[in-house]
Amino acid sequence: MPLRDIDLQLPDRRAGKVRVSWALPNDRRIIVTTDRLSAFDRVVAVVPRKGQVLNQLSAWWFENTRDIIDNHFIAMPEPHTMIVTAATPLPVEVVVRGALTGSTSTALLTQYLAGHRTMYGHDFADGLAPHSALPEPIITPTTKAQDGGHDEPITSHDVVARGLVETAMWQQVCSAALALYSHGCAVAAGVGLVLADTKYEFGIDSEGRVLLIDELHTPDSSRFWVAATLGERLAQGREPESLDKEPVRIALAAAGYRGSGTPPELPVDVIAATSVRYVAAYERITGNAFVPAADPTPDELLNTLREVA
DSSP states (O other), X not given: OOOHHHHHHSSOOEEOXXXXXEEETTTEEEEEEOSEEEEXXXXXXXXXXXXXXXXXXXXXXXXXXXXXXXXXXXEEEETTEEEXXXXXXXXXEEEEEEESOOOSTTSHHHHHHTTOOEETTEEXXXXXXXXXXXXXXXXXXXXXXXXXXXXXXXXHHHHHHTTSSOHHHHHHHHHHHXXXXXHHHHHHHHTTEEEEEEEEEEXXXXXXXXXXXXXXXXXXXXXXXXXXXXXXXXXXXXXXOBSSSHHHHHHHHHTTOSSSSSOOOOOHXXXXXXXXXXXXXXXXXXXXXXXXXXXXXXXXXXXXXXXXX
């Protein structure tokens, strides 16, 4: 969607890998979630319907987790657009993992297969099978990638020792992350899915409150495995059947790409399959049929903004 007209009328534009946001009055922002897909800390493809799925699914989760921790979600004026409370992001991404899995350089499985037995401050036994469940969920923090760099794996001790987050706030964040993960696992199990791992981001609003921000339990930020086929596929040494972007990660890794340089062009069937998985995840988790909507024109979006501002 062309957004040049909006840029001329709204200040403080911020563009991330997959989102664009602008400042609104009263400490609020508008976020537009695009169809760009990131992997290995890089934009690697455009996936049809992704922006609408992620935005609507995040809004659904935000509404259902306020009893755990408050979040930045205020309203969803368009399927791919969200009005949120402005917040300063903490410089740490909080990943909760319940399985030995992943294909990126910071993933548990990648490091484990390379011989590491102590990762993120946690010790792992020898002889663990890929994708096996961990005895209990663990928090594996990373720094936030800056200026084209990559996330750096760190420990909870590092978070506090480096002054990234002060002790009491980090304890609050970790407690909330584990509670969110437990809730997400329960919801996923109820619809035949396994929430293998997920990423959370937190921020501080103008009143100093810690808020859950960014997205929540989407196919972009989480690994959702299909429970019905999981045991059989693992016994056969196959990758879990998933409703997330793991096929993209696998295709890139198979092409030898690990985040350096220009990513290879993804096959059309991989992009199409990813779009189908995103829609399937939304429908299974929320129980709602996904109805794609036409993206609003800049004028239509500006009119919506004037109504909510």
